[in-house]
Amino acid sequence: MSATGASPDLDRIGRHALPEVIEAFLGWSVTELPPTPVDLTRAAEDRLLAVVQLQGPQVAGVVQLELPPTFAAQAAVRLVGGGHRPPSGHVEAGDFAGELTNLLAGRVAARLRLEGYPCALSNPEVALGGQSALESLQDPRPTPARSTAQGRTVWSCQGHRLTLEIRLDHPPT
């Protein structure tokens, strides 16, 4: 399928992707919260930020998930802490955040492909800590010469707040 010309609705894509992935991966339900403004000055010492880049012939962009490490720890128990606990090791919060974002990016890429925007995924990058640590990730912000679409949804899951952001960068026509 080729692109229709209209930008994909990234909020809609995020609203499909996050509940699908969390429910399939962890068996937990999620509730969407009202959108909150982005506060760049907010201390993020207790947050993980995971990013997967999207790269295709017509678009480039990112799928970005922000979550608390305590959510990752709780999810780890859910995933491997059952009756058949493997003898080797435990899930690390950063690795979990990267894998979860990878799964989300996979769902996003599948929907973009259906809308005519095929793209490949990068390996996830994860940062833990304050704003400077988050900025240490490869800057995914689009260049000003390009038109940008953005979708941002905020969710509650097991009492934790998760923020999913999808940005797509179209080359100028």
Next chain:
Amino acid sequence: MTPTILSVDDSKTVRLVLARLFSPFACEVCEASNGEEGLAVAAQKKPDLIILDHNMPVMDGLTMLHKLREDPTLKRTPVIMLTAESGCENIATVARLGVRDYLTKPFRDEELLAKAGRIIPLTPRTNP
């Protein structure tokens, strides 16, 4: 003889999930975090099944698969491929390389067990 499963995934989370999934069965699960490591472990362990992730740093799953198929001692090893993205064009490529099955992550436990059980015997582990 106990079958050996090699799980190749850069995510420790996924490797642990697979170890947990197969722990009730009489099988050995060994692991590698990228394709390069996967080839080395495969050469040493001669696994009966490889569960292989697609996107990985150092060497991705597709490259590892090509190299496996070029190795006379490993070329017949059954492979189940895992990917985060459904519907990508690589499905056709991996089918040509003789991949036995293909699963989109996150997968349901029973789905992977059913696919693995068609390739190796999954017998419940007996406690000593």
